Amino acid sequence: MTINAHPELPEFDYIRPASLVEASQFLAQHPGDARPLLGGTDILVRMRDGIWRDRYLVDVKKLDGTSEIIFNEGLGLTIGAAVNMNQVITHPQVQAHYPLLAQACRRVASYQLRSRATIVGNICNASPAGDTIGACMLLDGILNIHGINGLRQEFLAGFFLGPGKTILSPGDIVTSIHFPLPPAGWAGTYLKLGRNTWSDLAIVGVTVFGGPHPASASGYRFRIALASVAPVPLIAAAAEDYLSCTPPTPENFAHAAHLAAEACNPIDDVRGSARYRKAMAQKLTEKALQKTWLEVTR
Amino acid sequence: MAIHRISLTVNGEFEQVDVPSQMTLLQMLREKLALTGTKNGCAAGECGACTVLLNGEAVNSCMVLAAECDGASVITVEGLAQDGVLDPIQQAIIDHSGVQCGFCTPGILISSRALLNRNPNPSENEIREALVGNLCRCTGYLRIVDAVKDAARRQQA
Numbered sequence: 001m002t003i004n005a006h007p008e009l010p011e012f013d014y015i016r017p018a019s020l021v022e023a024s025q026f027l028a029q030h031p032g033d034a035r036p037l038l039g040g041t042d043i044l045v046r047m048r049d050g051i052w053r054d055r056y057l058v059d060v061k062k063l064d065g066t067s068e069i070i071f072n073e074g075l076g077l078t079i080g081a082a083v084n085m086n087q088v089i090t091h092p093q094v095q096a097h098y099p100l101l102a103q104a105c106r107r108v109a110s111y112q113l114r115s116r117a118t119i120v121g122n123i124c125n126a127s128p129a130g131d132t133i134g135a136c137m138l139l140d141g142i143l144n145i146h147g148i149n150g151l152r153q154e155f156l157a158g159f160f161l162g163p164g165k166t167i168l169s170p171g172d173i174v175t176s177i178h179f180p181l182p183p184a185g186w187a188g189t190y191l192k193l194g195r196n197t198w199s200d201l202a203i204v205g206v207t208v209f210g211g212p213h214p215a216s217a218s219g220y221r222f223r224i225a226l227a228s229v230a231p232v233p234l235i236a237a238a239a240e241d242y243l244s245c246t247p248p249t250p251e252n253f254a255h256a257a258h259l260a261a262e263a264c265n266p267i268d269d270v271r272g273s274a275r276y277r278k279a280m281a282q283k284l285t286e287k288a289l290q291k292t293w294l295e296v297t298r
Numbered sequence: 299m300a301i302h303r304i305s306l307t308v309n310g311e312f313e314q315v316d317v318p319s320q321m322t323l324l325q326m327l328r329e330k331l332a333l334t335g336t337k338n339g340c341a342a343g344e345c346g347a348c349t350v351l352l353n354g355e356a357v358n359s360c361m362v363l364a365a366e367c368d369g370a371s372v373i374t375v376e377g378l379a380q381d382g383v384l385d386p387i388q389q390a391i392i393d394h395s396g397v398q399c400g401f402c403t404p405g406i407l408i409s410s411r412a413l414l415n416r417n418p419n420p421s422e423n424e425i426r427e428a429l430v431g432n433l434c435r436c437t438g439y440l441r442i443v444d445a446v447k448d449a450a451r452r453q454q455a
Contacts, residue, residue, distance in 0.1 A: 008320070008325075009320040009321075010320065011299050011320055013319050014300060014319035016365075040363070045343065048341060057363075059366065110346065110430045111428055112346055112409065113358065113361070115352070115355040116362065198427065
């Protein structure tokens with residue numbers, strides 16, 4: 001793959017449809033040639049690099065249901081596709097009920113990029129390095145989608161097919177993401193390793209979300225998602241299962257971290273080697289479990 | 299290739315501009331409005347030299363299409379001083395020698411202005427976190443951080 005980095009964007013047409021129906025129809029009529037545009041923080045980079053050559057960018061930011069954050073005491077939280085990450089981070093209901101989501105957003109890039117970047121865009125871009133994807137999966141996020149056949153919902157489990165690939169079809173527009181109410185007493189941690197303290201893409205990212213779970217033999221459940229260690233955002237299922245039947249001790253956290261690292265299948269790339277990623281996934285998982293446990297038992 | 303006629307305010311002035319789809323806000327400011335204070339450093343949303351306020355929020359203008367800015371309000375570095383009086387952050391960065399080559403400076407000033415607007419009394423950590431997206435190759439950031447702390451103090455006074 002040659003990168004043809006050029007400061008100017010290639011020619012394309014910017015389209016701003018008046019409705020979701022119009023937008024889905026246009027996208028479906030130009031498969032492979034048209035792309036929905038939210039914050040553009042991934043799209044513009046790819047287009048300048050010559051990797052994506054869409055003829056049309058279809059701005060879906062002002063369409064129905066994309067601009068609001070709505071919290072309902074009984075139902076949970078719905079975040080519109082066009083809501084930027086800074087808005088998510090500072091929203092009082094996110095801070096009160098979904099602090100893990102704010103934590104994850106805060107690790108993305110820089111303040112300026114977070115003024116444009118969106119959670120839905122992070123998900124649809126489907127990079128295994130996506131910082132917010134782990135939190136969204138562990139919080140049981142559900143995507144609201146408008147397509148050529150109307151509205152539907154998709155779970156995040158099974159949504160990702162590979163790097164940059166999802167189950168979405170031409171015409172599909174994700175309008176918002178919904179999170180049910182989290183379990184009482186649960187806490188979460190997102191730990192990210194980059195080449196610098198802030199702003200880099202994740203060499204490895206670990207999201208842990210856990211707390212009291214009477215149905216588990218251990219009385220607790222810990223959910224674990226890993227970024228940048230597989231072709232898709234990875235759930236460390238064996239580690240999760242182990243922790244549901246053993247007491248939450250430092251030794252068991254360490255063993256769970258080992259299981260999580262075993263589940264990883266990372267690659268070598270410019271940011272790190274596969275071997276390093278596996279080792280760091282283990283370290284960060286252990287740390288994230290300990291930190292989460294401290295929060296749960298505070 | 300589509301041309302879009304957009305209307306927006308830039309530094310308080312009403313502007314109407316015809317822009318092609320692929321023109322970024324940065325290109326429009328520099329090439330159509332001759333506001334060359336905002337710089338192109340990386341064209342990838344990483345260095346922050348192109349930072350402007352878009353509807354009050356600090357953004358990388360190289361990552362925003364001009365066509366997306368119809369009806370928007372933009373502040374560039376040229377718009378910080380009011381009636382010939384420098385913004386406190388501008389005065390502070392001069393007083394603290396927080397400028398060497400000056401290429402990052404417009405972006406630094408806008409990011410700092412945006413920070414002080416939302417958080418008038420930031421801690422050192424909050425200042426550093428707010429400036430993560432503004433790379434400076436020359437100064438080592440220490441004098442910049444001091445300048446922002448000082449500007450916050452001056453504003454409160």
